[in-house]
Amino acid sequence: MASSTKSPPDAIVPNIVVITDDADVTLRVIKYTQRLKPGDDGNDKVKSITDxxxxxxxxxxxSEFFKTLLTGNFAEASQSVVTLKEHDPSAMQAIFCALHSQYEDWSASSCGLSITKQTLGLSVHSLCDVISxxxxxxxxxVELDSWFKLWYEHGDNSKTDPKLMLYPTYQLNHAEGFAAATKKMVYHHTRIEETKNQQHRDLHLPPRVIQQLCAARGRLKTILSNQIWNHISGLLDGSCNCKEKTLFAFLHALKETGGFPVDQAAQRNPIANVLHQLADFDNYFEAPAEAKGCSRCxxxxxxxxxxxxxxxxxYFDGLCLDCMDHTQPKFADEHEDYWGHLERDMERRDDQQGAIRQVVQMQ
Ligand SMILES: [Zn+2]
Ligand SMILES: [Zn+2]
Incomplete structure (x- = not known):
């Protein structure tokens, strides 16, 4: 049987990262190859050491944690190197960066600039390590918000799976990112669900976010169905003799696009696909000869x-982060906050619909 080679932490050379020129303590972050079991010192599982x-x-x-650790009666308070086990060094660097960046002098310093730059390339997967x-x-x-804003602006997030962006943008209070991710999911995903993070199963959205997204997707289907029904209903109410033929041609073309009936089409396809299919209506519709000259048909x-x-x-511009986050009401009264946002969001949508209707009427 092969025995595993032991590699005590002493054998691994610590990587040193100077966060600030004013540094007066070293926090040693040790990452292990696997999660440590209680009682395991992990000496043979060290992956990296970063000072x-x-x-x-x-x-x-x-941080109350560091306040106690560095100023209390703990042995650590008198040590110049304090060890923090089982944390990801890049995630920790982002946190240190976020905290030190509250000081303008630091952000403008060459040290601050280079440290910040290094953290902006962090992968979307690592954001949960940061939060955890x-x-x-x-x-x-809230102390991480400004750093996350920089991170978000730095990368091209258009190709990132919105499911991965959902939780970090929610937790790190990025309204624009949250709206973009939720919008993308509602239009481009068939199944609205959150990805389970295997390393951090405790990090997930409150259930109402997914509920709201499912509701938004349902709303889009209803609006689309209503739009189509209005045309069908208009033909049914017609008094001309060509309405039957026109209605048949209309329904036939809809069926041929593959995007109709909407509910059925949206069961296996994202709303975006259904809309693309229906936009192809032109290619399938043949106006009946009898309908020429009929104003309705x-x-x-x-x-x-x-x-x-x-x-x-x-119709849907993404979820409003303020509406979702009732734990931090913007107004004094949580309930006022809820109804206020709901009304404003509805007005915003109605305004958009009104604008579209105007454009249509002008044509
Ligand atoms: Zn007609
Ligand atoms: Zn709102």
Whole structure:
């Protein structure tokens, strides 16, 4: 039987990262190859050791954990190197960066600039490590907001799976990112669900977010169906002799696109695909010869369908983070906050719909 080679931490050379020129304490972050079981010192499982030189005052001002650790009666308070086990060094660097960046002098310093730059390339997967470690060290999430804003602006997030962006943008209070991720999911995903993070199963959205997204997707289907029904209903109410033929041609073309009936089409396809299919209506519709000259039947059905799709494309702008986050009401009264946002969001959507209708009427 092969025996595993033991590699005590002494054998691994620590990587030194100077977070600030004012550093007066070293926080040693040790990452292991696997999660340690209780009682395991992990000496044979060390993956990396990183020594972060940080400023004690910055740490104790932002974290009750470090306040106790670095100023209390713990042995650590008198040591110049304090060990923190089982944290990801890049995630920790992002946290140190976020905390030190509250000081303008630091952000403008060459040290601050280069440290910050290194953290902006962090992968979207590592964001949960950042959040998890911040929680562990009792650091308020709000302290990470500005750093996350920089991270978000730095990368091209258009190709990132919105499911991965959902939780970090929610937790790190990025309204624009949260709206973009939720919008993308509602239009481009068939199944609205959150990805389970295997390393951090405690990190997930409150259930209402997914509920709201499912509701939004349902709403889009209803609006699209209503738009189409209005045309069908208009033909049914017609008094001309060509309405039957026109209705048949209309329904036939809808069926041929593959995007109709909407509910059925949206069962296996994202709303975006259904809209693309329906936008192809033009290729399948053949106006019956009898309908020429009939004011009702000679409607431009293709552009009517394009308009219906445009209304649905414009309807949902993503979830409003303020509405979701009732734990931090913007107004004094949580309930006022709830109703206030709901009304404003509805007005915003109605305004958009009104604008679209105006455009349509002008045509
Ligand atoms: Zn007619
Ligand atoms: Zn709102």
């Amino acid at each position: 972060f030189n940080v400023n004690t005052q910055v740490m104790i001002r932002n 470690s911040a929680r562990h060290f009792l650091i308020e999430m 000679s409607t431009d059905w293709s552009s009517a369908m394009k308009t219906a799709c445009a209304v649905v494309w414009k």
